[in-house]
Amino acid sequence: MLTFVTFFPEGLVLHLSSFLLFTLYASTVAASQTRPSYHINPEMKRMNDPQRPFRLGDEWHFYYLYHSNFDISNPGSGVAIEKYKQNPPTGVILGDIETGSAAVVDTDNSAGFGQNSVVAILSQMADELQQQSLFYSTDNGYSFLPYAGYPVMPNPNPDAKPAFRDPKILWDGEAGRWAMSLAEGNKIGFYTSPDLKTWTYMSGFIPENSGVNLGILECPDLYQIDLDRDTTKRTWILGVSANGYFYNRTTDTVYWTGTWDGNGFTPTNGFPQWMDDGPDFYATVSWDNLDDTYGSRYAIAWMNNWGYADSLPYYGDFAGQDSMIREVKFKTISRMYEDVFAPPNSVSGNTIAMDPASASLPSSPMGGAYIINATVAKNNGDNGNHVHFRIKSDGSFSTTVGYDFTHSQVFLVRDSDGYATDSMPSDPKQIYDAVRMAPNTSGGNTVKMVIYVDWNSVEVFVNDGVAVLSGLIYSKQAAEEIQVVSDIGRLTLVTFSYAGHVM
Numbered sequence: 001m002l003t004f005v006t007f008f009p010e011g012l013v014l015h016l017s018s019f020l021l022f023t024l025y026a027s028t029v030a031a032s033q034t035r036p037s038y039h040i041n042p043e044m045k046r047m048n049d050p051q052r053p054f055r056l057g058d059e060w061h062f063y064y065l066y067h068s069n070f071d072i073s074n075p076g077s078g079v080a081i082e083k084y085k086q087n088p089p090t091g092v093i094l095g096d097i098e099t100g101s102a103a104v105v106d107t108d109n110s111a112g113f114g115q116n117s118v119v120a121i122l123s124q125m126a127d128e129l130q131q132q133s134l135f136y137s138t139d140n141g142y143s144f145l146p147y148a149g150y151p152v153m154p155n156p157n158p159d160a161k162p163a164f165r166d167p168k169i170l171w172d173g174e175a176g177r178w179a180m181s182l183a184e185g186n187k188i189g190f191y192t193s194p195d196l197k198t199w200t201y202m203s204g205f206i207p208e209n210s211g212v213n214l215g216i217l218e219c220p221d222l223y224q225i226d227l228d229r230d231t232t233k234r235t236w237i238l239g240v241s242a243n244g245y246f247y248n249r250t251t252d253t254v255y256w257t258g259t260w261d262g263n264g265f266t267p268t269n270g271f272p273q274w275m276d277d278g279p280d281f282y283a284t285v286s287w288d289n290l291d292d293t294y295g296s297r298y299a300i301a302w303m304n305n306w307g308y309a310d311s312l313p314y315y316g317d318f319a320g321q322d323s324m325i326r327e328v329k330f331k332t333i334s335r336m337y338e339d340v341f342a343p344p345n346s347v348s349g350n351t352i353a354m355d356p357a358s359a360s361l362p363s364s365p366m367g368g369a370y371i372i373n374a375t376v377a378k379n380n381g382d383n384g385n386h387v388h389f390r391i392k393s394d395g396s397f398s399t400t401v402g403y404d405f406t407h408s409q410v411f412l413v414r415d416s417d418g419y420a421t422d423s424m425p426s427d428p429k430q431i432y433d434a435v436r437m438a439p440n441t442s443g444g445n446t447v448k449m450v451i452y453v454d455w456n457s458v459e460v461f462v463n464d465g466v467a468v469l470s471g472l473i474y475s476k477q478a479a480e481e482i483q484v485v486s487d488i489g490r491l492t493l494v495t496f497s498y499a500g501h502v503m
Contacts, residue, residue, distance in 0.1 A: 034455050036454045036457065040322040044318050045317065048320055049065045050063075051285060054105055055290065056141060063102045063120075065098070080144060083095065085146075088146070094133060095126030096125045099122065101119075101122065101169040102120040103120040104120075105119075106118075110195045112195070113136040118136065118137040118138075118144075119135070120135045121152060121180075122135075123167065133146065133151060134196065147197070149197060162184065165183050166183040168222065172260075174262060180199060183216075183218050183240070186207070186208055186215075187204045188204065188205045188240060189204045190202045190204065192262075202263040203265075205267070212270060219240065219284065220239065222237070223237055225294055225329075229295045229329075235258075236258050237257060238258060239253055239254065239286070249277070250307060252282060253276065253301060255275060256269070275299075276301070277467065278436055278470035278471045279432075279434075280323075280471045281470045282304065282305065284300070285300060285301075286298060298325055298327055299325070300323055301323045305472075312474070321456065329342060340466055369454045371453070373449075373498070374497075375495040377445055377491070378446075378492070381490075383490055384405075385406045386487035387403050387485075388401075388402045388484070389402065389484055390482065391458065391482055392475035392479040393480075393483055398483075403440075408439060409438060410449070410469055411436065411437045411438075412436045414433070418474060418476035418479060419474030440466055440467045441467070447463060448462070448463050
């Protein structure tokens with residue numbers, strides 16, 4: 001099912017409402033020392049895929065998939081669209097709700113539900129049959145009604161029940177109609193509609209035709225962005241959630257650059273690039289930066305991995321969190337074109353500076369949620385190769401974020417974070433324990449690192465987002481030490497500071 005939060009555009013301030021089922025931030029650190037401090041998380045039960053936010057009036061609205069495991073006769077409050085509810089016009093019991101476009105604002109009333117009505121088209125599955133449903137809202141997205149014409153997009157082969165899910169909708173201004181990208185197994189299908197109700201298949205994009213094996217594709221995202229903020233270099237991006245197993249990666253979000261002609265997408269290159277090289281950045285959605293249209297976008301992802309999502313040590317009565325909201329820019333880096341994630345600037349705190357000549361930190365770190373800012377160099381005379389930031393350490397357990405100057409890459413090691421040494425089954429443990437690396441294509445002998453540490457996660461930005469690596473961590477409760485060390489030789493810690501998160 002879908003639940004949602006609304007927030008004001010200035011700094012993601014939570015708009016309090018009895019309709020909401022969860023809090024954006026933990027109310028106090030003392031209430032739960034393992035609840036994320038500055039990441040969206042559910043008050044209870046389990047969340048996964050985020051849905052693309054939209055702005056209506058002075059509010060932004062954000063929805064996500066929510067798994068409550070409740071009895072269908074007593075669903076509780078705060079759910080925007082409930083699963084297994086009857087569609088009154090048809091009498092059909094609608095199935096489990098999966099990802100879609102929740103939602104778009106129909107400013108021109110193309111669907112006939114009213115000007116500025118909020119329309120959600122999303123997948124529902126009953127008896128393993130995936131089809132697309134349409135719901136609409138006339139109260140600014142706080143409640144939704146099912147459209148009588150269910151399904152608005154029937155599965156083309158109901159007997160075989162193929163994958164047919166995760167519709168993502170955009171308004172194609174040049175063509176004057178709506179366009180949809182839809183995940184269909186190993187293919188992304190493209191459809192168009194004049195009214196959000198009647199959809200026509202136009203074409204399909206199959207990565208395997210270029211020799212790329214990414215498994216089952218999910219959560220497509222099609223949008224435009226300017227290369228280096230140059231309006232003459234406007235580029236189409238197609239992003240999908242996929243499995244990078246054959247490329248020594250885990251499930252993550254990949255993307256292609258290319259062109260969209262109103263009917264289909266043609267990639268510039270067959271092989272994709274990765275948006276985040278960490279293990280926990282999936283089901284990514286992006287949306288317009290209203291102050292910088294085409295110059296940049298915003299993005300958020302589900303911080304988890306289906307390889308071990310069901311084996312994690314969830315604390316209390318909640319499970320899951322989203323990444324921080326990031327600004328996406330498309331830049332030329334060393335003759336390569338890359339999506340660059342700018343670190344968020346809305347998380348603030350009290351800063352403590354460290355003498356660059358010393359690797360000893362204040363003995364009392366500021367709780368379990370903080371931000372590290374560091375610049376490290378390999379100067380003339382330095383003979384070290386790796387710098388290691390050991391976080392959530394207690395002497396026996398720790399998580400390591402490091403940088404390798406020899407290969408110009410950042411890495412994450414969490415096989416002794418405290419949880420991974422315990423009772424995780426062998427298969428998910430192997431996925432969880434694997435060292436994850438992200439290449440820094442800007443290279444050089446000096447690296448700037450911003451490390452966002454929350455109670456259960458770490459997100460690393462190198463050189464303002466040229467390389468990004470995000471992952472969950474599960475430390476011991478008392479593990480609060482931070483250490484900065486080199487490997488076998490000397491490196492220069494040019495600057496270092498860390499800030500404790502202020503609620």
